[in-house]
Amino acid sequence: xxxxKPLDKLKLRSIKSRTSKVDISLFAEPLKKKTSFNNFYxxxxxxxxxxxxxxxxxxxxxxxxxxxxxxxxxxxxxxxCGLSSLLIExxxxxVVKAIAINGAGVIHDTEIxxxxxxxxxxxxxxxxxxxxxxxxxxLFINDAIDKGAAKGHGIGKAVGTEIERAxxxxxxxxxxxxxxxxxxxxxxxxxxxxxxxxxxxxxNGLALGEGALIxxxxxxxxxxxxxxxxxxxxxxxxxxxxxFLKAVSASRNLGHKVKDFTTANFDMYRLYRPQENVVRRPTxxxxxxxxxxxxxxxxxxxxxxxxxxxx
Numbered sequence: 001x002x003x004x005k006p007l008d009k010l011k012l013r014s015i016k017s018r019t020s021k022v023d024i025s026l027f028a029e030p031l032k033k034k035t036s037f038n039n040f041y042x043x044x045x046x047x048x049x050x051x052x053x054x055x056x057x058x059x060x061x062x063x064x065x066x067x068x069x070x071x072x073x074x075x076x077x078x079x080x081c082g083l084s085s086l087l088i089e090x091x092x093x094x095v096v097k098a099i100a101i102n103g104a105g106v107i108h109d110t111e112i113x114x115x116x117x118x119x120x121x122x123x124x125x126x127x128x129x130x131x132x133x134x135x136x137x138x139l140f141i142n143d144a145i146d147k148g149a150a151k152g153h154g155i156g157k158a159v160g161t162e163i164e165r166a167x168x169x170x171x172x173x174x175x176x177x178x179x180x181x182x183x184x185x186x187x188x189x190x191x192x193x194x195x196x197x198x199x200x201x202x203x204n205g206l207a208l209g210e211g212a213l214i215x216x217x218x219x220x221x222x223x224x225x226x227x228x229x230x231x232x233x234x235x236x237x238x239x240x241x242x243x244f245l246k247a248v249s250a251s252r253n254l255g256h257k258v259k260d261f262t263t264a265n266f267d268m269y270r271l272y273r274p275q276e277n278v279v280r281r282p283t284x285x286x287x288x289x290x291x292x293x294x295x296x297x298x299x300x301x302x303x304x305x306x307x308x309x310x311x
Contacts, residue, residue: 022047025046026045026046026047027045028043028044028045028050029042029043030043031043037305037306037309038309041305041306041309049292049293052290052292053290053292053302053303053306055262055288055290056230056232056262056264056290056303057303057306057307057310058310059230059262059288060095060230060232060262060307061307061310061311063229063230063262064093064094064095064311066228068225068227068228068229068230069097069098069222069225069226069227069228069229069230070095070096070097070098070229070230070231070232071096071097071098071099071100071222071223071226071229071230071231071232072087072090072096072098072099072100072231072232072234073099073100073101073231073232073233073234073236073240073244074087074099074100074101074105074233074234074235074236074240075101075102075104075105075234075235075236075237075239075240076101076102076104076105076107076108077235077296078105078234078235078296078300079105079108079109079112079118079175080108080118080119081295081296081297081300082297083296083297083300083301084109084112084173084174084175085173086300086301086304087099087175087300087304088172088173088175088178089304089308090304090307091175091178091179091182091184092178092182093308093311095307095311096184097184097222098184098185098186098187098219098222099156099175099179099184099185099186099187100186100187100188100189100219100222100240100243100244101156101175101186101187101188101189101240102188102189102190102194102236102239102240103155103188103189103190103191103194103195103197104194104195105175105188106141106155106156106159106176106188106190106195107137107141107195107196107197109174109175109176110137110140110141110159110163110174110176111134111137112170112173112174113163113166113168113170113171113173113174113176113177114136114137114140114166114168114170115169115170116169116170116173120132120134131196132196132197132199133196133199134196137197138196138197138199138200138202138203139200139202140162140166141159141197142197142200142202142203142204143162143202144158144159144161144162144163145158145159145204145207145208145211146204146207147162148161148162148207148211149204149206149207149208149210149211149214150207152214153211153214154187154188154211154212154214154215154218155187155188155190155208155211155212155214155215156176156179156185156186156187156188156215157179157180157185157186158211159176159188160174160176160177160179160180160186161180163176163177163180164177164180164181185218185219185221185222187215187216187218187219187222188211188212188215189212189215189216189219189239189240189243190208190212190239191239192205192208192209194239216243216246216247219243219247220247220250220251222247223244223247223248223250223251223258224251224254224256224258225256226248226251226258226261227256227257227258227259227260227261228260228261229261229262230261230262230263230264231244231261231262231263231264231278231282232263232264232265232266233263233264233265233266233274233278234266234267234296234300235266235267235268235296236274237267237271237273237274238273241265241273241274241276241277241278242273242277244277244278244282245277245278245281245282248282258282259285259286259287260285260286260287261282261283261286261287262283262287262288262289262290263278263279263282263283263287263288263289263290264278264279264289264290264291264292265278265279265289265290265291265292266292266294266296266299266300266303267292267293268293268294268295268296269293270291270293274291275291279291
């Protein structure tokens, strides 16, 4: 049996003199049964993600008060989780000054405006090849992109303009529609073959590519104004983080001071591209980036209400 020498010569110290990263001043506070959201928000611990959420909210509110650029980027899942109304309200309040979505976001937003529902059952419809074969929305969107490209409009403005013209019964729930109404750029960033409307014969590749390029250039303009502002990515794992990184580089190449801004990524998982292309790399010259893990249907209402309360 191995014998161990006693450790009675270790140099010990008092817990009173030791530096500790957590103390009770940072703890969460239990609330009474009847209380306000503001009391709930203030009761959160001043530690890790709760501390970072406060910093992000403060940065957004500060940007709003100083009339700085705030950009929201998101994939279609945000719309399918029923969160459009919250984002639209932040557009109306002048908080969000630019929005970037992917191609699927255009489809779901349009279908919500048209019929008040979206998101087909992929598992069921894929079996017989009916997945993505919805006639009305594909024809409407592809036609809108065609018309818009001919006028020099990006996909976001083109589809939003046609939604406004069509006067669909649920336009008030459409982010594209409100982008046109409020003159807030909503740019759409697509990859050929990723969206169901690309399967339809009504899809014109020339118009699709032209509209996407126009929107990318419009997005660069928004990013060029980001100094002192905020950009938040919700759930786009690849396309929007890549688009954002290129827009940052192009803006700096053109001589714009794109630094000292805040970024954040919200998703259910921590992924490479959002972490590198949204949170870390763009803020390396100044600013701060945050990464939040959680479900959109919980995190976005929490963020929205915190912003509204602070305003």
